[in-house]
Amino acid sequence: MKLLYFSVVLLASLSHVFSYSYLMVLPTGAKSHFYVGQALAKGLVAAGHEVTFASAFPQKKPIKNLLDISLVNIIPVMDVHKSRILESSKKSIIQRTPLLHALGLKMTKTLLEEPSVETLLKENRTYDAVICEVFMNEAHFGFAEHFQAPLIGLATFGASSWTTDLVGTPSPPSYVPHFLLPLSDHMSFFERALNLLFTAYDLVYQKFFYLPQQEQLYKKHFPHNKQNFYDMRTNTALVLLNNHVSLSFPRPYAPNMVEVGGMHVQRQQRTLPxxxxxxxxxxxxxxxxxxxxxxxxxxxxxxxxxxxxxxxxxxxxxxxxxxxxxxxxxxxxxxxxxxxxxxxxxxxxxxxxxxxxxxxxxxxxxxxxxxxxxxxxxxxxxxxxxxxxxxxxxxxxxxxxxxxxxxxxxxxxxxxxxxxxxxxxxxxxxxxxxxDQHETPLERAVYWVEHVTRQKGAKYLRSAAQDLSFIEYHNLDVLAMIFGGIGFILFAIFYLLVSLFKLIRCKLSEGQEKPKKLKRN
Incomplete structure (x- = not known):
């Protein structure tokens, strides 16, 4: 037992001996999203790693082992969006969904066309993992294969359809509300119906309208990547969620989807002006x-x-x-x-x-x-x-x-x-x-990033759900076979009963119509 104990302690101490290099990509020009990513970047640097940080807000004071890549053209895109927020809020959720995804496509395209990013892609750099914010920017996930590194997603506002699909996390609409709807996990019949219908609408919109446009950007800017766009998405090694169950509703997660909400919160109060x-x-x-x-x-x-x-x-x-x-x-x-x-x-x-x-x-x-x-x-x-x-x-x-x-x-x-x-x-x-957590959210986030790096993508965490089609995942083919078989059996029984009834009726008719023998005088 003592040998086992010392082995564990030694492994824990060695985890920070090795220095890793990370690329972090934050495509939004929103300060709130940046604060979450910045907390993780600084946490990784404090743990002894190097971080190349692509964001719209470069550090005002240089930090050792943190290299900023300024995304200056993202800010005007976000400014246009901000100026329309109140106007957009008056529209229905059905009308706002295309507008929201249009913003994502614009930010994705703008980042990939940044001169600093184009230069980065041409340089012969290597990274141990790529950490990419998940915010309607799926084409950016191509950075991972480009640099031959595992892909880690950072969801700055918790679980959504953008993140759950990456690692096969189930989201039953019966008690998991869509993140754009003002619903709780205890829904009435009509709220469940609304949640189901909007979730289906969002799924169809993404599959047939939004994701194909992200796929075009992926093919254009990562022409040498071997994975196709959809396989690349489901090859995500880890997703970090800026959430915690004590703040939200209990729901299922795949093992490689980890809650780290509160990384940005200051644990020690600073002096106010x-x-x-x-x-x-x-x-x-x-x-x-x-x-x-x-x-x-x-x-x-x-x-x-x-x-x-x-x-x-x-x-x-x-x-x-x-x-x-x-x-x-x-x-x-x-x-x-x-x-x-x-x-x-x-x-x-x-x-x-x-x-x-x-x-x-x-x-x-x-x-x-x-x-x-x-x-x-x-x-x-x-x-x-x-x-x-x-x-x-x-x-x-x-x-x-x-x-x-x-x-x-x-x-x-x-x-x-x-x-x-x-x-x-x-x-x-x-x-x-x-x-009441046994570690801070930032410590948990750093551990999981290091773990996935050490385990070369931690393939063992990947859910088999990622290899199933929509029909297979929901067992629609099995249900079709079962109900089809039951239907066939019922039809066969019905056909036999009808045939038997017709036969009996025919026999009875023949008996009634049989000519009577003539009596002799």
Missing amino acids: QDIEGFIKGAKHGVIYFSMGSNLKSADFPQQKREALISTFRGLKQRVLWKFEDSNLPGKPENVFISDWFPQDDILAHENVKLFITHGGLLSTTESIYHGKPIVGIPIFGDQHMNMARAQQSGFGITVRFDQLSTETLRNAIHRVINDPSYTRQAHAMSVRFR
Whole structure:
């Protein structure tokens, strides 16, 4: 036993002796996505590895063993998308789906045509693994074979149809809500019907319209790759999910799909800027923090919505920190502090902050839970609606629909969450559950990246589901044979009964029609 113990300890110590080289590709120009990828990149560098980091936000201060590849042309693409968020949110989910995937195709194409990326592909570099964000950018997965390395996916907002298909993770629509729908895991009959129909629509749209366009980009920019596009997708070695079961709904995962939600959260509170610290400490009744994230600017809200926010905040006894992207806010109340940037993580960690008004993005809800703060959510797009459905079901938040946002609806939601201690208690309880992990999410992520690297892709984790067609996976051929056989047997029985009935009727008819013998005189 002692020999076994020392062998395990030695293996664990040697795991960091070997230095690996990684390529990380983040195609989005969204700061929230970047923060997740940056946390993993820095974690790998701290573990002694080298990371080539392709993103739209190069490091302001150089970090040893982290080489930035700047994706400067991604930012304008995202800016166009951001400017249309409010307009797109008015459309139905059926109409928004093609628009969302069109954004993905545009980002995929833009990244592959970046001069810095074209140069990278021409260089004779080698990597031990390629870590690629999974966000409607399947053609980018071709980097892995190009550099003869295992493919690791990084899902910055949890499991979705984009990620589950990569490793064969089952997603029963009976209790796994589509990530774009505002549903929980306990659905009514009509909600299950909606979830099933939209999941089928999304599957058909991706298979016949979206993925073929990604395939064209893959063939164009990786002409020497031997794997076809669809085999390449299902050859993914590992998917890291920016989620945790304590924050979401329980659901099945393939063994090579691992939850690492919370990598970006600061474990130690940093000192706040003096003006913000003074504003928070001087709030007798506490502080409310309001931010709509990095993609949507509250300064771009329609005038009616902005006035509703101003009117609501003016009537509160609490002070408000409002992430507002314009230095000029006409009618700003005295109890409101505006800035185009706040250290959100550190603000939520402050004991005098009582409530977080958010758009419901996964990073924001994760930070709110980690720090035990209840939320009022104003979801606009993407997974925000589902995240707020989770918050309401879990009891630590309330949703205010943007189209119903008014002084009355927002004030009522704020008063309810602040004055009902059950919301804060539930946020604290979820914080305890989320923190109750035997390792930090970042440590888990680094371990699994290293594990897949050491095991040369860890093929043994690959589910057999990846080798089955849609028909085989759902046993539709077997069911067709069974029901076809049953149908044939029933038809045969019916045919025999009908034939027997006809025969009996014929015999009876012959007996009745038999001529009587004539009597002789």
